[in-house]
Amino acid sequence: MLNRLFPRRKAQPKPLPQPNAQLALGALLVRVAFADRNYRASEIGQIDRILAQTFGLKPIEAAKLRATCEALERDAPGTPEFTRILREEVDYADRKALGEAMWQVALSDGARNDDEEIQLVAIETALGLSDDDMAAARANALNTL
Template sequence: MLERLFPRRKPDPKPLPQPNAQLALGALLVRVALANRQYVASEVAQIDRILSATFALGPLDAAKLRATCEALERQAPGTPEFTQILREEVDYAQRKALADAMWAVALADGARDNDEESTLTAIEEALGLSPEDIAATRENALKSPKGL
């Protein structure tokens, strides 16, 4: 009865870390996966594989990083802020590889989606990739089997 009169306040959520290249990449991967308003297990697994391979993390640490990135993406600044971090901290060849990874996430569910593709194209442009590299990345992604 007292609980109804004096409900416990939920603790303040833990503040999110300041985005760095690692978190910016993870948040953008999540953003691509969410672009079609569906977030399926195959996309989550692909994000975990990418984070694990990119940052030499074990499966549990990759999943924890993804969870932080999901929270950051929900409360985050827009795509330009994330891509600016990556442009400042990651060289061009690595940004191009990030685009390949984002395509792997977009195609992880086995379906092409216009919303995911347009989100991905906007991210690639914001990463400063050339139109030729964007086209080549798309073509390679659509030709190759999904996954890393």
């Protein structure tokens, strides 16, 4: 009876953090993995490895960061804001490495997918990468398969 008189309120969701370079990178990696509408364990593992290596995180910390990035990717603004943050905060050489990391995520499930590739090219272009650097990132990722 008390439950009907005083229903429990749903917990308010935690507000999402403001995107920074770390969160923007993670959200873009998640966005690439989601592009084919299949978010596989191999892609999740690759994202965690990239986040751990890039930011010097332990596996649990990388998984927590990825979880935050998943929520951010789902509810936050689009690719242009994330890429703007990365263009402003990350030098060109590191953005090239990000392009290659995104290709590794896209190809980590062992299959090429047009939707993922289209998303990736759009992100790389928005990151300001040259056509030659984009082609090199794709070739390097394909060679690691």
